[in-house]
Structure formats: structure tokens, C-alpha cells
Amino acid sequence: MTKLQFDTAEPVRITLPNGLTYEQPTGLFINNKFMKAQDGKTYPVEDPSTETTICEVSSATTEDVEYAIECADRAFHDTEWATQDPRERGRLLSKLADELESQIDLASSIEALDNGKTLALARGDVTIAINCLRDAAAYADKINGRTINTGDGYMNFTTLEPIGVCGQIIPWNFPIMMLTWKIAPALAMGNVCILKPAAVTPLNALYFASLCKKVGIPAGVVNIVPGPGRTVGAALTNDPRIRKLAFTGSTEVGKSVAVDSSESNLKKITLELGGKSAHLVFDDADIKKTLPNLVNGIFKNAGQICSSGSRIYVQEGIYDELLAAFKAYLETEIKVGNPFDKANFQGAITNRQQFDTIMNYIDIGKKEGAKILTGGEKVGDKGYFIRPTVFYDVKEDMRIVKEEIFGPVVTVAKFKTLEEGVEMANSSEFGLGSGIETESLSTGLKVAKMLKAGTVWINTYNDFDSRVPFGGVKQSGYGREMGEEVYHAYTEVKAVRIKL
Structure with a gap:
């Protein structure tokens, strides 16, 4: 395990334009702790409606990402997270959905402040996020393999197994919704996650992380690392311990993500890219x-x-x-x-x-x-x-x-x-x-x-x-978010053939 010294990052109290007040986490969320970056650097998060600074958050270094990967890898291989009864993961995801729903006014207001979208639209985004978590809770024990008839001389069946450590990179246009599109199905299938929010809209991702800890998601299972793409994104795409990478963003960046992910260890990847619909x-x-x-x-x-x-x-x-x-x-x-x-x-x-x-x-x-x-x-x-x-x-x-x-x-x-x-x-x-x-x-x-x-x-x-799959063809990418299809993107198929 990497021997690093991490200082706790204290939250800041923010009063939103509609009068709601809350404690905003400002640190990297790794192994269920909010911590400062190794070099201590932070960056300002801007309110696009007023061009003023909301607060400052920690900016992850390559060392921070490596530590997050180590924690996630340990959570996957050395705990029962991936091997337990999937209904237990579903129970936690259901609790997380309930907790987010209980805070829907606050989460919607954070989204409107950080992203600039209207409060009504932000509330719709949070509602979809809640539904994604509920869908994942329901699917956790229902996405299974199948039996295959090849005659009386054999018995054949497949199992669907979690992939392992998943890197996830999301854009700034739908911060909370894109987060749950990726984290919820990954967790349901027994994977662990390291998610990079867009640098300009990290607030709801960090707030969501606090809810994960509150409902009992085990340490190392969900990690949130804000920071620049050239640092955090590159670390996720190039590290061979990351076995699955999901990226939403521009086609240009998506192409480089695909190349880097393939060259590092032939990661399983899904890409939701640009459009001109x-x-x-x-x-x-x-x-x-x-x-x-x-x-x-x-x-x-x-x-x-x-x-x-x-x-x-x-x-x-x-x-x-x-x-x-x-x-x-x-x-x-x-x-x-x-x-x-x-x-x-x-x-x-x-x-x-x-x-x-x-x-x-x-x-x-x-x-x-x-x-x-x-x-x-x-x-x-x-x-x-x-x-x-x-x-x-x-x-x-x-x-x-x-x-x-x-x-x-x-x-x-x-x-x-x-x-x-x-x-x-x-x-x-x-x-x-x-x-x-x-x-x-x-x-x-x-x-x-x-x-x-x-x-x-x-x-x-x-x-x-949340029940309808979404994704592109041609240069808009491949793979799907939401719907039953997304759960298969977070599993590997193992075939077992027995001669009788």
C-alpha cells in the first residue's frame, strides 16, 4: 500500500440563492475520507450565473489517483463486496436512492448553482438520478447468466461476473445524472469505482460521496477525484489496474481515451460522445x-x-x-x-x-x-x-x-x-x-x-x-447508458461446459 500522508479537507458552509444552507465537501473522496491533494493544491469553482467563486476544491494529483486505485482494488479483491449476496448491494443502493430523494431540494439547488441550469431542470435531473439508483437496486440480483442446451452429453451455463476497478469520466452538462448513470450499474454488478467529475462542476459529485458514506457504502467502493483531465483522466485511462472505463464527452477526447485505454491493458470501454442530431x-x-x-x-x-x-x-x-x-x-x-x-x-x-x-x-x-x-x-x-x-x-x-x-x-x-x-x-x-x-x-x-x-x-x-437505453452510433460512440443494456457493460461472461 502506498505510504502517503493525507490531511483532512474541511467542508465549507454554503448558502444557496434560494436560502438553503449546507456543508459542501471540498476534498478528494478516497476510501470514505475527504482529503486534501498530495500537493495541497485547490482550484476555484465558479457560479456561471454571476461569474463569482462559490468555493475551492482539492485538485487531484497522479499520486492521489494511484492511491484511489489501490483502495478500490483492495475493496474489490480483499472484501466481500463483489462476492456477497447481490441483494445486499441492492439494499445499499436503495438506501442511497432514499437518501438522495430526501435531499432532492438541496441536490437540485447545488446542481443549479454549480452548472447554471434552471432549478426545474436540475430537479428533473436529480429525479432521473434517483430512478437510476432504484433501477440498479432492483437489477442487482436479476442480471444473470443462462443455460445452453447442446445435447444430453453436456451441461452448459454462463455466469456474469464483475469486472473489477472501473474508471468513470463524466462531463459538466449533467453532473449528478451522468454520475448515477455510471456508478449505479457498476455497483449493482459488484464493481468498484473511481469517478472523475468535470473540473468545473464537482460540487454535487462530492456531496453525493457524502451520502454514499452516510448510508454505509464500504470504504474504497466509491471514490471521487476532481481535477484536470490531463492529470486525473490520463491516470485512469493509462493504469492497467483499471479494467473498465466509461467516458462521456467530446468525440475528439473520446478517441484518445479509446487509444490510451487499449494500449494500457485493453480495457473494456464505453463511450458516449458528441452529436449533431x-x-x-x-x-x-x-x-x-x-x-x-x-x-x-x-x-x-x-x-x-x-x-x-x-x-x-x-x-x-x-x-x-x-x-x-x-x-x-x-x-x-x-x-x-x-x-x-x-x-x-x-x-x-x-x-x-x-x-x-x-x-x-x-x-x-x-x-x-x-x-x-x-x-x-x-x-x-x-x-x-x-x-x-x-x-x-x-x-x-x-x-x-x-x-x-x-x-x-x-x-x-x-x-x-x-x-x-x-x-x-x-x-x-x-x-x-x-x-x-x-x-x-x-x-x-x-x-x-x-x-x-x-x-x-x-x-x-x-x-x-432511466429504463430506456441511451447511446450512439458512428462517431457518437458505442455502448449504452441506462436500461438493462448498461448492466452487461459492467460484467464479464464466463462459460462453463461440463461433460456428463
């Missing part, structure tokens, strides 16, 4: 019903969703009518501002770097000759707020059509036939989400089969349920 609106669509779906598709979470419907294609018969209705709806119904104000649909962009990236893309769109239907400017003097922006009459070779912007910016173009619409939708190298607006069940099902995407929403969009 298409949202098809057919002539028979009910425009009144379609408008909220288009808004959820691209402006929910300020467009910071990998599956956002950032390319809208409208059949020519209702193109002009829909554009006029879309403009009116956005300018009268969709308000942007303080995440804790219930009147606002869209909060802040999560960090300065992403805010600058989005504003740069808006400038690119203007220079490319795309027409702006509405939006295109910053909102307010403080905070990273951008008005919902719609470019229309765009051309397929424009950068704003081809490249992921990851913000409240959408392009609109028209198509004639069903086949042309599908061809335009499938022209992207990404394949995460997609949407269809139609009153015809036949059209919806036919187009759903033709679209090259991991998820197809019909007459809804960015509508998640």
Missing part, C-alpha cells in the same frame, strides 16, 4: 404540439446536451408557417436568466470557455451567410447567458450545420420528400439522437427505422427515462 418535421405535424418539442430538442439545458436536435429539417409544405410560429414562440414564451427564477426556461452556459465557443460559432454562422430568425446575442451584463439562436435557410456545407456547437444554437432547412429528409438527417458523422414530428404512425415508424441514430424520439425530444 437531426429533428425532422413533416407536413402533417401539429405545429402547436411541435414547438415545445423543438424547444426541448435544442434549448433545454441551454443546448448543452450531446443529443440536442441542433439540425431542424422541415418539409416544404409547412416551412414558412413553422418558422413564423417558432420565432413568435421563442420571443414570447422562452425566457433566459437566473436559474433560481421559476419564470426562466434557460439558465446560464456552464463556463466561460464554452460561452466563448458558442458566441464564436454565432459569428461564423453570420459570416457564412446564414440568416438569423431570432437571437444571436448575449443576455445581461453578468453571467454566461445567450439568447436562443435560430439560423434558417442554411446550406449543408456550412460549419454551423456540420460541427457540434453545444449551445442554444439551431439551424433550420427545408426538404421535399421523406427520402430527402432522411438523407439530410443521416448525412452527419454523428449518430446520437434524432427526432420525428408527424401525426402519422406509419411515417414515424418508417423514418425511425431509416435514421442512423442510437435514439429516435417521435413527437417528443430529449425525453429520458
Whole structure:
């Protein structure tokens, strides 16, 4: 065991904008202790709505990550965590779900403060997180192997066994939800975890860690190590003791994660990467019903969703009518501002770097000759707020059509036939989400089969349920989060064949 000296990191008391007060953990969570980094370094966590510092948290070093891996490895191999009756793991996950639910107002408020999303959206995220934990508790003893009939001379069966130490890297757009998407199924199957939250949004991950300790998750089973990707992420992808790595983030970084993970020890990996998803609106669509779906598709979470419907294609018969209705709806119904104000649909962009990236893309769109239907400017003097922006009459070779912007910016173009619409939708190298607006069940099902995407929403969009698998095809990655499928990603199959 590594001989290191660790100092305890004390929590700080934070009063949230809605008046709730709590103790925010600030240290690395390793082996059920909150501790300072080996070099003592911390970094500031910013409130994107006010551009002020919330608090400072410890920034993990390579040595810290190595220690976390040692603790996790010991918890997996030297305790009964992986070998106990799976119902016991389910019981702990159920307790964790209950505890998070009892703190849903606080957890939602932390999410809104740290990420910049509206409080209502944050509450929806925490609800999905709770459901993920409950699903995992239910599945813990139900994901099993099978028997295989090969004739009377043999008996054959398979077992599903935990993989071991799992590294998990999550982005800043859904801090609490992405955390449970990864930790819950890993624990249910008997694995242990080291999770790296996004550096800019670590607060709820550390708060969640305190709940894990409170309900009795054993030491070393869950470890949370905030810090920069070049330090913490690299340590997780390159260490041969990590047997499974799950990454959610950009396609560019995902490719390097895949290479490094393979070269280190051929880790089992799942990747949920970028997107440039298409949202098809057919002539028979009910425009009144379609408008909220288009808004959820691209402006929910300020467009910071990998599956956002950032390319809208409208059949020519209702193109002009829909554009006029879309403009009116956005300018009268969709308000942007303080995440804790219930009147606002869209909060802040999560960090300065992403805010600058989005504003740069808006400038690119203007220079490319795309027409702006509405939006295109910053909102307010403080905070990273951008008005919902719609470019229309765009051309397929424009950068704003081809490249992921990851913000409240959408392009609109028209198509004639069903086949042309599908061809335009499938022209992207990404394949995460997609949407269809139609009153015809036949059209919806036919187009759903033709679209090259991991998820197809019909007459809804960015509508998640913890029981439905989510993931991409093409350069949007491979593997699935949620649903029964995710549990198989955290197991290895062992075949046993007996000659009778």
C-alpha cells in the first residue's frame, strides 16, 4: 500500500440563492475520507450565473489517483463486496436512492448553482438520478447468466461476473445524472469505482460521496477525484489496474481515451460522445404540439446536451408557417436568466470557455451567410447567458450545420420528400439522437427505422427515462447508458461446459 500522508479537507458552509444552507465537501473522496491533494493544491469553482467563486476544491494529483486505485482494488479483491449476496448491494443502493430523494431540494439547488441550469431542470435531473439508483437496486440480483442446451452429453451455463476497478469520466452538462448513470450499474454488478467529475462542476459529485458514506457504502467502493483531465483522466485511462472505463464527452477526447485505454491493458470501454442530431418535421405535424418539442430538442439545458436536435429539417409544405410560429414562440414564451427564477426556461452556459465557443460559432454562422430568425446575442451584463439562436435557410456545407456547437444554437432547412429528409438527417458523422414530428404512425415508424441514430424520439425530444437505453452510433460512440443494456457493460461472461 502506498505510504502517503493525507490531511483532512474541511467542508465549507454554503448558502444557496434560494436560502438553503449546507456543508459542501471540498476534498478528494478516497476510501470514505475527504482529503486534501498530495500537493495541497485547490482550484476555484465558479457560479456561471454571476461569474463569482462559490468555493475551492482539492485538485487531484497522479499520486492521489494511484492511491484511489489501490483502495478500490483492495475493496474489490480483499472484501466481500463483489462476492456477497447481490441483494445486499441492492439494499445499499436503495438506501442511497432514499437518501438522495430526501435531499432532492438541496441536490437540485447545488446542481443549479454549480452548472447554471434552471432549478426545474436540475430537479428533473436529480429525479432521473434517483430512478437510476432504484433501477440498479432492483437489477442487482436479476442480471444473470443462462443455460445452453447442446445435447444430453453436456451441461452448459454462463455466469456474469464483475469486472473489477472501473474508471468513470463524466462531463459538466449533467453532473449528478451522468454520475448515477455510471456508478449505479457498476455497483449493482459488484464493481468498484473511481469517478472523475468535470473540473468545473464537482460540487454535487462530492456531496453525493457524502451520502454514499452516510448510508454505509464500504470504504474504497466509491471514490471521487476532481481535477484536470490531463492529470486525473490520463491516470485512469493509462493504469492497467483499471479494467473498465466509461467516458462521456467530446468525440475528439473520446478517441484518445479509446487509444490510451487499449494500449494500457485493453480495457473494456464505453463511450458516449458528441452529436449533431437531426429533428425532422413533416407536413402533417401539429405545429402547436411541435414547438415545445423543438424547444426541448435544442434549448433545454441551454443546448448543452450531446443529443440536442441542433439540425431542424422541415418539409416544404409547412416551412414558412413553422418558422413564423417558432420565432413568435421563442420571443414570447422562452425566457433566459437566473436559474433560481421559476419564470426562466434557460439558465446560464456552464463556463466561460464554452460561452466563448458558442458566441464564436454565432459569428461564423453570420459570416457564412446564414440568416438569423431570432437571437444571436448575449443576455445581461453578468453571467454566461445567450439568447436562443435560430439560423434558417442554411446550406449543408456550412460549419454551423456540420460541427457540434453545444449551445442554444439551431439551424433550420427545408426538404421535399421523406427520402430527402432522411438523407439530410443521416448525412452527419454523428449518430446520437434524432427526432420525428408527424401525426402519422406509419411515417414515424418508417423514418425511425431509416435514421442512423442510437435514439429516435417521435413527437417528443430529449425525453429520458432511466429504463430506456441511451447511446450512439458512428462517431457518437458505442455502448449504452441506462436500461438493462448498461448492466452487461459492467460484467464479464464466463462459460462453463461440463461433460456428463
